Amino acid sequence: MKKTLLAIAVSLSCAACSNSVSSSGTSSPADATSPSSSVYLDTSVDIQTRVKDLVAQMTLEEKIGQMYNDAPAIERLGIPAYDYWNEALHGVARAGKATVFPQAIGMAAMWDKELMHSIATAISDEGRAKHHFYLNEGLSYRYTGLTFWSPNINIFRDPRWGRGQETYGEDPYLTGELGVAFITGLQGDNPDYLKTAATAKHFAVHNGPEISRHSDNYVVSDKDLYETYLPAFEKAVVEADVEAVMCAYNRINDLPACGSDMLLKDILRGQYKFDGHVMSDCGAIRDFYDPEAHDVVDAPAAAAAWAVTSGTDLNCGTGRLSTFANLNFAVQKGLIDERLIDQAVERLFMTRFKLGMFDDASKVEYAGISMDVVGSSEHQALTEKASAASMVLLKNNGVLPLDKNLKVAVIGPNANNEDVLLGNYNGLPINPVTPLEGLQQYLGKEQVTYAAGSAVIDDIYGHAEILDSRVLFHEADNGKLQSGLQGKYYKLASSPITDFTQLSFPTELSGDPVLTRVDNAMDFYFDRSPVDDTVLGNFGVVWEGVIKPERSGQYQFDSQAQISIDGSAVTAPVTLKAGQAYPIKITMHFADDKISNTSAIMRQQFTVRWVNTSEDLQARALANAKEADVVVVMAGITPRIEGEEMPVKLDGFNYGDRTDIDLPDEQKALLKALKKAGKPMVLVNFSGSAMALNWSNDNVDAIVQAFYPGEATGTALTKLLYGDINPSGRLPVTFYRNLDGFADFDDYAMQNRTYRYFTGEVLYPFGYGLDYSNVTYTDLQLPKTLNVGEDLSFSVTLNNNSEHTAGQVTQVYLHMPDAPVRVPQTELKGFSHDEVKAGSSTTLNMTIAADTLVYIDDNGAKQPYTGTLEVSVGDGQPQYANADKVQKANITIRR
Incomplete structure (x- = not known):
């Protein structure tokens, strides 16, 4: 009977379903018999009934197990194991290429809802393809x-927050608009099925400090809560x-966010009518x-x-395991009614049913997306x-x-540093191009020289290189050194955990090598x-040979x-002489983590640098600067x-957050030294947060803020830089001169x-950005009066007085x-990203609801609101935009 049910758990192929179901973690109570009803498999019945x-056929233990992020299989009901944890912040993350x-x-700096939606659509295409690929292999790891x-969609309220890079900036309106575009792109537009399920996080009032997020209590006024932290x-x-919401680590007004009736009951499900x-x-529950x-x-x-x-x-437990495993005891002691557990499990399975996980794949249009879309030319x-x-x-004084x-x-230090392409919560790029590589490909290597110039900071370097055949050798059968290291690849044997203070299963190499080969570079992705x-x-690998530094x-x-060199383990920097051969041995075990349900090889590239x-x-x-015509500095x-x-x-960094917003001292010293060379200098700053580029603003010729721009950087x-593309980005955060006047980070x-x-x-300022064109604003047409409850509609004319087509961001601010x-x-209350052809004008019509x-x-x-309404339409905030780049008017709103 079990096999028959597995065969008709129709979101999976027979092979995938039987492979993905595991007895690990499933209960075997006396009443765990075959299902009494198969209504849940009948696609003619509405999803809620199914x-x-x-859920009605599950035992209490089975239901509780489905409330973990890594939910175990229930074989008798044809339910495969499933891990809810996946990431798609700016691409499918941690799931290989x-x-x-x-x-x-x-x-966020694109200020472009349509482009944001297209990106999310591409991400969900790749996510669907990967899911079905792994499903067909019988795999249900995290990130599949x-x-x-x-x-x-938290608000980046303080530039010190290290996770601010994951957000859409400091403004609730911009964040909300871009969040909607991204969510709808992830979830698709099929009326019957979700393409993927998006999650809005972290609900709520969450944005640092990182070091104390598990214990902080953030006291906020009702006004700040509803004006800033909740609108998105x-x-x-x-x-x-949105299908799901993640509650935050912190307490809010004394109560943990994941236990706040105000947030979860009154606001989320009460005011917003959330049903996911x-x-x-x-x-967070352990907290x-x-x-x-x-x-x-x-x-x-x-x-x-x-x-x-x-x-x-749902309890995401990670290495802290699942606190929800204690719900059985909580029911037994009367701390919670089982009906609330039923409610939670039904909500979770509503999501899985909406995704088509219990329907025949032929009914789910998204199930047919193939792996060909991953890294396709269109997505590149x-x-x-x-x-x-x-x-x-x-900044641009004309050098660009x-x-x-x-x-x-x-x-x-960031010129050839792949880290700054990727940011965090990232996937493995298909075709990463560093700034140095991009310039070399464009101009030819003979026209470009390169030097790192400094560390990023302290002992963190951006120019570390892959160990490869230039310095790695092994002894061939004839006794001569040949390029590369000899790699011996083994099966792994796993042992039970004996040290429960370290929850990892010990592994050792098993038997003789299954494969022996020469590897020329210590740079691998093993799918x-x-x-x-x-x-x-x-598997496990032992690479051996010699290393000869140049x-x-x-x-x-x-x-x-x-890593060991000359028989000694490498735990600190090692002094090596040029041309001398040192025996080297590199050992790596690629073993899955059963506790976290993660694969050893899918999350990241394996390298030795x-x-x-x-x-x-x-x-x-x-x-190099003295020999060049122009200096381009890749810093940050x-x-x-x-x-x-x-x-x-x-210095300046504290457990992921920042304690100041300056460039590191090493890089400031480099810039000042380069200034003395007297050559035109362009600074490209990479960072996920605002930087106090005060000296640079006064001393370099042009500045580009690049954030972490993806694999095509x-x-x-x-x-x-060469004008083939006209800049169009605008700042989604304020770049401050310093932190003077700021309250404590946790205020x-x-x-x-x-x-x-x-x-x-x-x-x-927020909203600021230059370009190579000159778009001015004229002829703002809007009513002089408005009644409460009426939309505000208006038009404005954009004039491109240049030879460069512009991607113009029009911003509407109200006071x-x-x-x-x-x-x-x-306060930003509207924006539009529009192409304005060189030498042309266009009239833009907008409505503020x-x-x-x-x-x-x-x-x-x-x-x-009633009274005078100050309206500004143009290229930036009214107090900062040039007079010809903004139109201002006052209207009266009456009851």
């Missing part, structure tokens, strides 16, 4: 599913019908009882019961377009576009095991592998030092934060001076 039929688009903050935990979530639910499922951020976190309950069962009662349906062209659109020209006949010195050709299979120096190695830390990097850079920071809860403690950046009051409330002097409460000093013409009172309620 879901209720299926995929098209990598610009980081989220860069996509259709439930994507993206986008991150409301749009995600009400306008985009809610998951915890990973480990309820962890003495080093919130510590608001004494026991896991109480935490689990609290979270589910408030409306958290799209990411190049997005990369160019995400870059913001901050560059002359193609000039000899270029490319300098900087299949080399020892048995299974998709994502386990230059003497102290070398720092970067790899997850165990090294860098000579004793070189005088600045001297070489200066020598990297996702290795800003990001999520990172073990990084450096080098190609797109080069075209932008969540919005006073003096973001462009809406900041009263100090800024370096580059409500007659509001009876504090309101933003100016009546429900946007409101203010938030001190109780957090929306109130229709």
